[in-house]
Amino acid sequence: MYQVIARKYRPQAFSELVSQEHVRATLENAIAQGRIAHGYIFSGQRGTGKTTVARIVARCLNCVQGPTTTPCGVCASCREIAEGGAVDVIEIDAASNRGINEMRELRENVRYRPARDRYKVFIIDEAHQITNEAFNALLKTLEEPPEWAVFILCTTESHKIPATIASRCQHFSFRSVDFEDLVARMKWICEQEGVEADADVLAILAQAGDGSVRDSLSALDQAIACCGNKLNAAEVRALLGRFSVDLLEQVTQALVASDSRRMLDIVAELDRNGLNLQHFSRELSRYLRNLLVAKVAGAETRLIAASPAERERLVSIAGGFSEEDLTRYLQLSLDLFRDLQYSLQPRLHLELGLLRMVHAGRLVSIEDALAGLGPAPAAPAAPAAPSPSAAPRSAPVAPPARSAPVATPAQSTPAPAQSRASDGSLKERLYQALIGMGAQFTADAIEVSEVSEQGNLIAITTPREFALPMRGNDVQKALERLFERPPHVKVTLTDEAPATASMAKPTDETTQRTLEHPAVKRFQEVFPGSHVRTVRDLRDT
């Protein structure tokens, strides 16, 4: 009868186990010293050896020659346990026996001595599925277990085991199996089975498992069923829905070249060949993740499930990108993967996602841009420091800035009323008063507002986007600084563009020097569209 490979090659002794050295060493010691606990929790990813080790432990305990770390494998107990038919080793699948009745039965059962062997071993698979009442029933048993009882709870979700139970058990975490270990295991099994598989095929199978031995072995089963005894990388890849590295590398080439056209061609090619676009985006995410890890950790890393040659290749490709780029691409590819899961138009989504990546690559990071400025040239006599707004604003014109070294009225005696004759000077003085108060945001708002005097009322028309700072009472306070009898203020919001032009006034010599300063000019080159809004003389502050 045909037996699936995973079962046929289930390790029967600790020595056959792949990976999980820490679990193995601790359990072997405990068994050798006769320090057997009554409760164990085996947790970890599916297909990493939990049930397998539970059975090995049962053998170690019940082998006629035991307790031993090297069960004989031929006595009745050893053989029965391997076949799953030993009377004193009770396997319970909690997925289907999760209720209180089963646990009561189990409690009854525990009370009787083993029928033949030394221990009664209860292996509870999928233990996280047990109901709360059933856990309570189990707890009673774990609190006062008879000397012969050993419970092994296997679970992929250990956080779902109640703390009351967990605290009475020894906990072992099973690790995802490393790529190299998986490859070695696949290789050995293929040899045993007389199956030809080259390094490429083995790598594909190992990757398909994603750390689970069982999943890799299932992939191998599938490959043998499909391709016979001679496995071919391209066929196996297609069978498992994986994409060739070539295709993924084409994406990176298009990214390097900022080539949108090529991206679209790649999608067309995928579509023409009827390939699953969602799988592709998943593979792309993994690939970008590997590039990022290669960039950060180098070719030696064990964090990438790939052969040494593939890792070298990843490192060399990653060299063409910055860590930041790759992080951004990875984020975008994950967004894309998520979008594709619900998409009725996968092709369009894929195109959009890939084009976004191309565009993202064209962004210059702020660090790079600033690095491009180089060290600031030693400032000549110019005393003024520019404070341009780095983010390009939508305001079309870059107004020459005002200079600040005006004696702030705030500190001087209140100005006489007639000095608010012209709009410009009132606005100007209001602005300076606000700066003097440290109310920069409100000053910015005034800068783009229209300010006019109407009797004992000051009408301010502010673009809506600057409404927030106008809500406070900064303006009123500033006016109190400026006038003995401060006028009332009326603020009107407008949807019109900021009135920057109104501030374009002739500048004094300091401002002129500032704008001609090489550092300022470089800055404006690097950040096109930026403009100098204020020039302040630091000696005055």
Ligand SMILES: Nc1ncnc2c1ncn2[C@@H]1O[C@H](COP(=O)(O)OP(=O)(O)OP(=O)(O)O)[C@@H](O)[C@H]1O
């Ligand atoms: N560490 C391992 N070494 C060698 N083979 C393993 C290992 N882990 C799993 N296998 C293989 O995978 C098969 C399934 O393993 P096992 O039943 O122990 O997994 P599990 O951790 O209990 O998974 P699940 O959480 O799905 O129950 C075994 O029959 C064996 O062939």
Ligand SMILES: [Mg+2]
């Ligand atoms: Mg299991």
Ligand SMILES: [Zn+2]
């Ligand atoms: Zn034995």
